[in-house]
Amino acid sequence: MMAPMEERPARPAYALYILLLLLAINSLSYADRHVFSVLIPAIKTEFGASDSLLGLVGGPGFVASYVLFSMPLARFADRWSRRGVLTLSATLWSAATAACGAAGNMLQMSIARLMVGIGEAGGLPPAQSLLASLYDERRRSSAMGVLSASTYIGVVLGLTGGAAVAAMWGWRWAFFALAIPGFPLALLLWLTGPRRSKAAQTPSDEPSESLWRAIRRCWSIPSLRLLGLGVGTFNIFGYAAAIWKPAFFMRSHGMTIVEAGSWLGIGAAIGGITGSLLSGVIVDRLRVRGEEWQLRVPAIAFLLAFPLFIVMFTLPGGAAVQIGGLRVPGVALLSILTGMMAAMWAGPSFGAAARLVLPHQRAQATAMLVVIINVIGSAFGPVLGGIVSDLLADRFGAESLRISLFSLSVLTIFGGLLFWRASVHYPHDLTRVGRSDEAPSLLGEGKMKESTL
Numbered sequence: 001m002m003a004p005m006e007e008r009p010a011r012p013a014y015a016l017y018i019l020l021l022l023l024a025i026n027s028l029s030y031a032d033r034h035v036f037s038v039l040i041p042a043i044k045t046e047f048g049a050s051d052s053l054l055g056l057v058g059g060p061g062f063v064a065s066y067v068l069f070s071m072p073l074a075r076f077a078d079r080w081s082r083r084g085v086l087t088l089s090a091t092l093w094s095a096a097t098a099a100c101g102a103a104g105n106m107l108q109m110s111i112a113r114l115m116v117g118i119g120e121a122g123g124l125p126p127a128q129s130l131l132a133s134l135y136d137e138r139r140r141s142s143a144m145g146v147l148s149a150s151t152y153i154g155v156v157l158g159l160t161g162g163a164a165v166a167a168m169w170g171w172r173w174a175f176f177a178l179a180i181p182g183f184p185l186a187l188l189l190w191l192t193g194p195r196r197s198k199a200a201q202t203p204s205d206e207p208s209e210s211l212w213r214a215i216r217r218c219w220s221i222p223s224l225r226l227l228g229l230g231v232g233t234f235n236i237f238g239y240a241a242a243i244w245k246p247a248f249f250m251r252s253h254g255m256t257i258v259e260a261g262s263w264l265g266i267g268a269a270i271g272g273i274t275g276s277l278l279s280g281v282i283v284d285r286l287r288v289r290g291e292e293w294q295l296r297v298p299a300i301a302f303l304l305a306f307p308l309f310i311v312m313f314t315l316p317g318g319a320a321v322q323i324g325g326l327r328v329p330g331v332a333l334l335s336i337l338t339g340m341m342a343a344m345w346a347g348p349s350f351g352a353a354a355r356l357v358l359p360h361q362r363a364q365a366t367a368m369l370v371v372i373i374n375v376i377g378s379a380f381g382p383v384l385g386g387i388v389s390d391l392l393a394d395r396f397g398a399e400s401l402r403i404s405l406f407s408l409s410v411l412t413i414f415g416g417l418l419f420w421r422a423s424v425h426y427p428h429d430l431t432r433v434g435r436s437d438e439a440p441s442l443l444g445e446g447k448m449k450e451s452t453l
Contacts, residue, residue, distance in 0.1 A: 030154020
């Protein structure tokens, strides 16, 4: 039985348009996800919640639904319509974000965050799969790097934008402001997004694969399994930092909510976006020397990031440097550097996943990575950071959060080592699935064929 044909890459102008549209949609997804963290102090004051409870809502409260729905929605996208699943998902997470702003207590907030998780579960896998079909091998990692920048654009929108709106009109309006743009963008994707050509669809005579079998198939690929474990391990710390760094800036460095959101937003904008874009470009250039560089680049970035995190979490409160006439906090400068290093995994990883499976399995492979990352990372990171902080609070007071994040940062090393091991297996895994000698398609030889999907 023959596998589905590879979809022909789109014309450059259309491919760029869809890349930018997906960038905007996914940026809003991450903004809706991260705005909660900068609003924690205000939500804590209004509802009287503990750090541990807020950590549960910020981590497992969101991740539980995100993980449960990622694989089913990815399978639906692979077999039905990636455009349709992403459109419906963007509409749902936007409505749920608005519901967070309307919450009257922590129970309602928790339910709304669960719904945000369901919506966002159908976001990244179809988007990555769409992008892989629009760009050939020579440009795919670079395109994935651009899409990965949505994580950090979203952090800027969520932290900086959310903090600014909250300071002017209250924390509820921060949720509303980020929810509204999602609706027209979802409609635009539905009207103009690419439709899968019939040649690239799953053959009708192919037996239906169970969800468990699809998971086992992806898990059986050593490099895919190891890079998932590597990112998941790093993100125990990474997600804890994403949730708790605004509070750390406020408690240990005396910043206001607007200052914390602004400096973290600047760090994400400069460091995170730069790292995302550079990683794809570097990988596309180094792959000619050996396929292992696809995953070796993020491994090196993680290992270099660890000493920078150590300095960040041991820097005395209020330490700053003068740049021109501006007094810049030391932790803000370190956030730029650590953000750049920590951002270099996504584009290469999702680019690797796209090559390790057949075209009609890409959303599911991405979903498996997303599930591993969130089960290991964000399900444990935020709540673990909050629990350790609470346990140390009696002895260390406001500095308990600093010590909590400092202790978790060692996981950056383990993430880097797992990535390095994945890079060793990667060339062999490509050979096993028959894609190591994949000839580059000719970008611009025609737009994807339209269907009535």
